[in-house]
Amino acid sequence: MTADFIPPAKPLLGEEERAAVDAVLRSGMIAQGPEVAAFEREFGEQLLGGRTAVAVSSGTAGLHLGLLAAGVGPGDEVIVPSFTFAATANSVALAGATPVFADIAPDTFCLDPASVAAAVTERTRAIMPVHLYGHPADMPALRKVADAHGLEIFEDAAQAHGASLDGKPVGTFGTVAMFSLYPTKNMTSGEGGMVACDTDVAHRVRLLRNQGMERQYANELVGFNARMTDVHAAIGRAQLAKLPGWTARRQANAAFLDAHLEGVATPPVRPGAVHVYHQYTVRLEGATGAERDAVVAALKDEHQVGSGVYYPIPNHRLASLARFAEGLELPVTERAAAEVFSLPVHPALSEADLERIVTAVRAVTKAGA
Numbered sequence: 001m002t003a004d005f006i007p008p009a010k011p012l013l014g015e016e017e018r019a020a021v022d023a024v025l026r027s028g029m030i031a032q033g034p035e036v037a038a039f040e041r042e043f044g045e046q047l048l049g050g051r052t053a054v055a056v057s058s059g060t061a062g063l064h065l066g067l068l069a070a071g072v073g074p075g076d077e078v079i080v081p082s083f084t085f086a087a088t089a090n091s092v093a094l095a096g097a098t099p100v101f102a103d104i105a106p107d108t109f110c111l112d113p114a115s116v117a118a119a120v121t122e123r124t125r126a127i128m129p130v131h132l133y134g135h136p137a138d139m140p141a142l143r144k145v146a147d148a149h150g151l152e153i154f155e156d157a158a159q160a161h162g163a164s165l166d167g168k169p170v171g172t173f174g175t176v177a178m179f180s181l182y183p184t185k186n187m188t189s190g191e192g193g194m195v196a197c198d199t200d201v202a203h204r205v206r207l208l209r210n211q212g213m214e215r216q217y218a219n220e221l222v223g224f225n226a227r228m229t230d231v232h233a234a235i236g237r238a239q240l241a242k243l244p245g246w247t248a249r250r251q252a253n254a255a256f257l258d259a260h261l262e263g264v265a266t267p268p269v270r271p272g273a274v275h276v277y278h279q280y281t282v283r284l285e286g287a288t289g290a291e292r293d294a295v296v297a298a299l300k301d302e303h304q305v306g307s308g309v310y311y312p313i314p315n316h317r318l319a320s321l322a323r324f325a326e327g328l329e330l331p332v333t334e335r336a337a338a339e340v341f342s343l344p345v346h347p348a349l350s351e352a353d354l355e356r357i358v359t360a361v362r363a364v365t366k367a368g369a
């Protein structure tokens with residue numbers, strides 16, 4: 001008998017989302033309006049300790065507009081990890097600034113503060129840590145580097161809704177933070193992003209998302225159309241209400257995998273960190289990329305267990321971004337890119353699914369054989 005395929009991610013859309021969208025459609029007003037305003041308020045209250053949140057059309061737009069709103073541009077360097085989705089460095093390049101890649105810490109996969117400090121030049125304007133896989137970056141150490149050199153911090157919190165460090169939520173550590181609302185993230189609005197920032201920067205993000213105007217036809221600067229629609233905000237509000245329960249399920253699923261997996265190195269959590277497990281990422285220690293890819297293929301083909309590799313090619317080696325990294329070597333990043341894969345951890349997993357994942361990993365890695 002062939003078991004059902006366990007997908008690596010699964011957006012959960014229910015009656016609440018359908019009813020919320022239907023209500024917006026019935027209102028006849030579907031562009032940015034009261035649903036977006038309510039979503040921003042609720043997101044800020046629930047996840048940011050009351051900090052201002054501004055909704056935009058995608059996470060990438062959020063990072064881009066956040067950098068522009070803070071005045072980052074040509075001549076500025078922003079230090080970013082290479083081990084992340086390309087949107088991190090893309091947003092810096094789109095703002096006209098230069099992404100400078102630093103290495104990661106081997107345990108959390110987030111920026112290594114010592115590597116960041118070594119990358120600082122007289123042009124460095126900011127550091128942009130990514131809270132990768134839902135684990136918070138080492139913000140106290142990065143803040144020390146930032147303060148020593150007069151730098152700002154921009155957080156890429158695309159994968160980390162609800163994560164925190166020493167009780168402080170991600171999204172509250174720097175000038176601007178971005179959360180993605182893409183369908184595979186911990187919560188979704190279809191497409192969308194949320195920008196967390198203080199009120200003066202928030203004013204400029206609001207201008208930039210709407211052709212530079214807050215009052216109609218009183219355009220104050222040259223802006224984009226990066227608005228969120230009320231249809232998307234309605235989905236996002238329904239998802240936000242469910243997020244705490246889903247996060248608890250992700251954490252419980254991760255605890256099960258931590259306790260039972262053999263044959264792979266499980267993801268550690270730093271003291272004081274709350275990990276929200278956007279991904280549950282393990283290492284096949286010492287493996288080449290090809291050996292890791294073979295394990296991923298066998299999990300899928302022989303055991304119907306989906307998994308993903310985030311990210312097989314570090315950003316500094318992508319055709320699009322390599323020009324910012326000539327001669328650069330990032331050994332911890334390279335090793336992670338060869339060794340990692342992410343097992344399903346999403347809230348739709350059953351206990352039987354979790355047991356199948358453990359059995360499949362043991363079989364494929366020949367753990368204990």
Ligand SMILES: *Cc1c(COP(=O)(O)O)cnc(C)c1O
Binds near residue numbers: 158159192
């Ligand atoms: C998803 C993601 C983004 C981009 O978000 P979009 O909403 O897809 O534009 C940026 N950074 C990281 C780390 C991401 O995972």
